Amino acid sequence: MTTTAYAARADTRSDAPLLSVRDLQVTFQRRGEEPFHAVDGVSFDVRPGQTVGLVGESGCGKSVTSLAIMGLLPRRGNRISGTVDFDGTDLLSLSDGQMRDRRGKDIAMVFQDPLSSLNPVVPVGIQVTEVLERHRGMNRKAAMPMAADLLKRVGIPDPDRRIKDYPHQMSGGMRQRALIAIALACAPRLLIADEPTTALDVTIQAQILALLKELVEDTGTALIMITHDLGVVAGLCDEVNVLYGGKIVERGPRHPIFRTPRHPYTNGLLGSIPRLDAAGERLTPIPGSVADNLPWDHACAFAPRCSQPIAVCTQTTPELETTGDRALRCHNPVEDPR
Amino acid sequence: MTTTGPHPTTSAGDEHDVLLTVEGVKVHFPIKQGVIFDKTIGYVYAVDGVDLQIRKGETYGLVGESGCGKSTLGRAILNLEHPTEGRVVFDGVDIASLKGEELRRKRQDLQMVFQDPLSSLDPRQSVESLLVEGMKAHGLAKDAKQARPRLRELLHAVGLPSTALNKYPHEFSGGQRQRIGIARALSVDPKLIVADEPVSALDVSVQAQVINLLGDLQDEFGLTYLVIAHDLAVVRHISDRIGVMYLGSIVEEAAAPDLYAEPLHPYTRALLSAVPIPDPEIEDSREQILLTGDLPSPSNPPTGCRFHTRCPWRQKTRCDDERPQLRVVEIGGIPADHKVACHWAEQIHSGQLQPHEVEAVSVDPTSFAADAGDHGTIIAETPGRATQSGDPGRGL
Numbered sequence: 001m002t003t004t005a006y007a008a009r010a011d012t013r014s015d016a017p018l019l020s021v022r023d024l025q026v027t028f029q030r031r032g033e034e035p036f037h038a039v040d041g042v043s044f045d046v047r048p049g050q051t052v053g054l055v056g057e058s059g060c061g062k063s064v065t066s067l068a069i070m071g072l073l074p075r076r077g078n079r080i081s082g083t084v085d086f087d088g089t090d091l092l093s094l095s096d097g098q099m100r101d102r103r104g105k106d107i108a109m110v111f112q113d114p115l116s117s118l119n120p121v122v123p124v125g126i127q128v129t130e131v132l133e134r135h136r137g138m139n140r141k142a143a144m145p146m147a148a149d150l151l152k153r154v155g156i157p158d159p160d161r162r163i164k165d166y167p168h169q170m171s172g173g174m175r176q177r178a179l180i181a182i183a184l185a186c187a188p189r190l191l192i193a194d195e196p197t198t199a200l201d202v203t204i205q206a207q208i209l210a211l212l213k214e215l216v217e218d219t220g221t222a223l224i225m226i227t228h229d230l231g232v233v234a235g236l237c238d239e240v241n242v243l244y245g246g247k248i249v250e251r252g253p254r255h256p257i258f259r260t261p262r263h264p265y266t267n268g269l270l271g272s273i274p275r276l277d278a279a280g281e282r283l284t285p286i287p288g289s290v291a292d293n294l295p296w297d298h299a300c301a302f303a304p305r306c307s308q309p310i311a312v313c314t315q316t317t318p319e320l321e322t323t324g325d326r327a328l329r330c331h332n333p334v335e336d337p338r
Numbered sequence: 339m340t341t342t343g344p345h346p347t348t349s350a351g352d353e354h355d356v357l358l359t360v361e362g363v364k365v366h367f368p369i370k371q372g373v374i375f376d377k378t379i380g381y382v383y384a385v386d387g388v389d390l391q392i393r394k395g396e397t398y399g400l401v402g403e404s405g406c407g408k409s410t411l412g413r414a415i416l417n418l419e420h421p422t423e424g425r426v427v428f429d430g431v432d433i434a435s436l437k438g439e440e441l442r443r444k445r446q447d448l449q450m451v452f453q454d455p456l457s458s459l460d461p462r463q464s465v466e467s468l469l470v471e472g473m474k475a476h477g478l479a480k481d482a483k484q485a486r487p488r489l490r491e492l493l494h495a496v497g498l499p500s501t502a503l504n505k506y507p508h509e510f511s512g513g514q515r516q517r518i519g520i521a522r523a524l525s526v527d528p529k530l531i532v533a534d535e536p537v538s539a540l541d542v543s544v545q546a547q548v549i550n551l552l553g554d555l556q557d558e559f560g561l562t563y564l565v566i567a568h569d570l571a572v573v574r575h576i577s578d579r580i581g582v583m584y585l586g587s588i589v590e591e592a593a594a595p596d597l598y599a600e601p602l603h604p605y606t607r608a609l610l611s612a613v614p615i616p617d618p619e620i621e622d623s624r625e626q627i628l629l630t631g632d633l634p635s636p637s638n639p640p641t642g643c644r645f646h647t648r649c650p651w652r653q654k655t656r657c658d659d660e661r662p663q664l665r666v667v668e669i670g671g672i673p674a675d676h677k678v679a680c681h682w683a684e685q686i687h688s689g690q691l692q693p694h695e696v697e698a699v700s701v702d703p704t705s706f707a708a709d710a711g712d713h714g715t716i717i718a719e720t721p722g723r724a725t726q727s728g729d730p731g732r733g734l
Contacts, residue, residue, distance in 0.1 A: 057541040157631070157698040171632040172404075201403035201568065203629045206612035210628055228542065231614025235621035254618045272546035274575035276598065276613050277620065282553075283575070285546030289511040305543075 017045035017085075018222050019069070019190055024082035026064050026073065038064040040246035040296055041082075043320075046190065051216055051223040053237035053254075055230060059290050061246040062226045066192045068092075069224075070109055071099040086190070105135040108183035112195040114175035118167040124178045125151075125163030131185040150181040155211060173204035180211065187219065194226045209236060230269060234258055239325075242266050245293050245301035248320060251327040262326070262333040264306045270337075300331065308332055357562050358392040358415065358530060363424035363434075365407070365414050369637060382637040384410040386586035388424075389664065392530070397556065397563040399577030399594070401570055403609075405633055407586040412532045412566045416448050417441060429529065446476045449523035453535035455515035459507040465493075465518055466503040472526045488525075495558065496521045496551060513544035517551065524555065532564045537572060549576055570613050574598055579675075582606050585636055585644040588664055592676035602667060602678040602687060604651045630698040643681070650693035656681045 026039040039061040046052045054062040067073050069084050071091060084091040086107065091099065103109075111117040119127060128147035132138045138146075144163070151159035154177040167175055176196060183191055193212065197205035213236060216223050225237055233240055233254065240257050242250040242265065250263040261267040268286040292304040296317055300306070303313040310332045320329040365385040370376040385407040392398045402408045413419040415426050417433050426433045428448065436444055452458035459468060469489055470482045479485035490500045496517040507515055516536065523531050536552065537545040553576060555561060567573050573580055573594075580597050582590045582605065590603040601607045608627040615621060629648050634640055640647050646657040656662075662679040669687050685691045 057543060155698070173632055201633070202570065202612040203403065203608055204632065205614075206626055206628055207630075209614070210626070229614065230542075230616035231621075234616045234618045235614050258616065258618050269542060270616060272543050273616055274546070274549065274569075274571040275615060276571045276574060276610065277615055277617075283546040283550055285550060286543035287547075289513055289541075289544055291511050 016047075018048045018087055019046040019224075020083075020085040021045075021065075021069065022083045022085070024065065024068060024084065025080065026061070026068050027079045029077060029079060035079075037246050037296070038078075039068065042243070042246070042248055043082075044241055044248065044251070046222045046224060048189065048222050049216070049220045050239065051225060051237045053225045053227065053233040053240045054243060055227060055233055055240060056243035057228055057290065059245075060243040062243050063194055065243075066109065066194050066224065066226055070103060070107060070192065071096075072109075101135075104131050104183075104188070105186045106188055107190045107192065108186070108188040110176070110179050110183050110191065110193040110196045112198050114172065114179045114199070115167060117179060118175060120167055123164050123166055124170065125165075128163075128178070128182050128185055131182055135186045147181075147185075150185055151178065154178070154181045154184070155207070156181070172200055173207060176200060176204075176208055177211070180208075180215075184215065184219075184221075188221060190222045190224070191216075192224045192226070195228070196225075197232065198227070198229070205232075212236070230258075230273060242269075245290070245296060247296060247301070247329065248327070249302070249329045251320075253325055256326065259337075261337050262328050263330050264308055264332075264334055265302050267334045267337050268305075268307060300329075308334070355394040356391050357394045357429060358564075359425075359427040360388055360390045360411075360415060361425045361427070363388045363411065363414055363426060364422045365410050365419055366422045380637055383586050383639055384636055385414060385421075386639070388583075388586075388588055390581055390588065390591070392562060392564060394562055395556075395560055396578040397565060397576055399573035399580040400564060400566045400583060401568065401573045401580060401609075402583035403568060403633060405585075405636055406583040407636065408566045408583050409534050411583070412450075412534050412564060415564065416445070416450055416532055418450075443476070446526045447529045449526065449528040449531050451516075451519050451523050451531060451533040451536050454539050455512065455519045456507060458519060459515060459522075461507055463506070464503065465505055465507075468507075468518065469503075469522055469525050472522060476526050478526060492521045492525055495524065495555060497547075511544070512540050513547055516540060516548050520548075520551065520555070524559070528561070530562045530564065532566070534566045535568070536565065538567065538569060545572070552576060570609060582609065585634065585639050587644065587679065589645065589680070590676075590678045591664065593673070596673055596676050600672060600676075600687075602669075602672070602676065602683045603645075603680050604649050604686065604693075605645050608650075627693070630696045643679075648696060650696055651682060651686050651691050652694075652696070653682060653691070 022043045024039055024042045025037065027035045027037050029035045042065055044052065054065060056062050068080055069091065073080065080092060125144065125147050128150055129140050129143035132143040132146060133140060148159045148163050151162060156162050156174060156177050170178065197208050200208060209232065212223065215221065227233060237254050240252060240254050241248050242263065244265050250257065250266050257266065261270055271284040272286055274283060286305050288305040293301040294303055294314065298317060299315065300313045300318050303309045306313065312331045318329045318331050320327050363385055364387055367382040367384055368378040369380040369382060371379045388411055400408045400411065410419055414421045417436065421434050424434065431444065433444060466482055466489060469492060470479060470485050473479040473485055489503060493500050493502055498514060498517055507518065510518065537548050540548060549572065556563060565573060565576055577594045580592065580594050581588045582603065584605050590597065590606045598610065601610050608629045611627045627650060631648050634647055642659045643657045643662050646652045662681050664677045664679045666674055666677055667683050669684055682691055
């Protein structure tokens, strides 16, 4: 079974992109305040069966990107531009009603905090069947066994009993599994996981990551993995996009990007993580904080924190330049990583 | 210190220069229920019998998952949580037995750095007033003016400009706030600093700055640290010795390199193998020990070895009914200070015992063991206070 799944996956991977984000911009605008570019011209593709990582620290725009794709940003107070092409349709041009028909069916999302994304006063089973009722037109009675099946598939023991449980009766890992079951209910073609393991303990994180990996391999679902944890990315993603200040600064397949990071930010991130497999040598932190960023429109935002800035860094905006399967936005790339 | 507690230390600590000795500490939180009269219907066994020693100048790392009791133990050491049982001997004085003024004065020697710098700094106090408060309380300064040179020194030590004195916590970034929290702990010249998840609320790039800072300060002021964290990589990086906690007790204790080189307890093995490493090549090739199920509720801990419900090496005898004690194992190449609480550590290490499949037991976080004689599970209204400890936090 796994071999055929692998084969199917290899076939679909060469296909045209399933999701193609082009020049996505999200600007938050409050009256009397400077507009804030949370996402500033982000473009990337996701092919069927592929796992794409969006990595960066808080405030880099990774979550806003996913909310924009899902059409979950509020209408007021922000401006969204660019295109989000999902299988031939620009999701940004859809009406709320049309988007509701797709959300949960073609595209599903798993959020960071399972307790606040589950309804506390509705049993978990009903929250799974809701999706089936809405998109498949099933009635609750017929959907219940299917919901139990889904819970079983994501590794919840004793699903027939658990289906009646309320979210507070489940542990954190169990809730995250339930959330994944809800996301998978209609076999979506694209799953967006926004920091799905950040709120969990490491042993539970390992379980959830193994589950996601297995689901992607078995079903051929494309996965966008949003995380701050480079370790999670290293084990899971086919392609990695590193975001800084709302722009993609580096992109590449996971092996080369970890072996030879070219952007000083990627390199700096890798140097600042204490590693379990390395002895206690001194860490090389990235100096300063995001508050020191320069505006992208006439400089490289990362220049004030960069380990090797040159004069041009504070004068012109670097462009994202693609060579082969790597892309880089830097005036003075790292030649000798770490 | 001149205050002598009722229990002068008896442990043979002098040879190692022991600063802190924890002996059989238990912290049990009662679970109460009732409309008019609160009736205790069970306990959360947050910390259930912990012994440890911290030597002068070392960093002791306490690591474990949320709900294992590591934060409660940290608070019990500072007597912020009164231990139900056991002794905490600091520098010859049993802190657990101190009260009132004596305890307050003793607190000068033991300071804490909290996880969330924003909620542990009063938003309406300037940095100057935050730092001077502790110094005044302990008679190190009469007023802010007199303390000025010392304050500048402190800010310099933690890498903040002296202009920071007149600012308020909200004007700083997360990393800078944590520096203020560290400066406040340092202001009274403590001997021991308990840091509860000091970096878990920070971005990775800033996290490294604070980790380095803690190391520098230790060298400069000769501090002793107890660092409580869930992140094994961070703990490994800063600790000299590490204790691994599971459900209220320490299951393994060793020098940091030894623990990572040769983990002996099945839980430590699983924990170490679960940490993702930012290197695709290692990630692709290494074998993970995936634990099934969740941490059992600390209000209804399993009998015998606390870990037996999830242990892939569980045996038919002893594991279920006999609680293993922290002991030194006799295995070639394992140093004498490497202790483990597992009945079968030798056999697992030699490969004589092999791991097996474990059936996942579903855990209801709201269940707890009722008092003896009263069977059946009662759903508590609140899961108990102890569960607030050590959340993984946002990490970023």
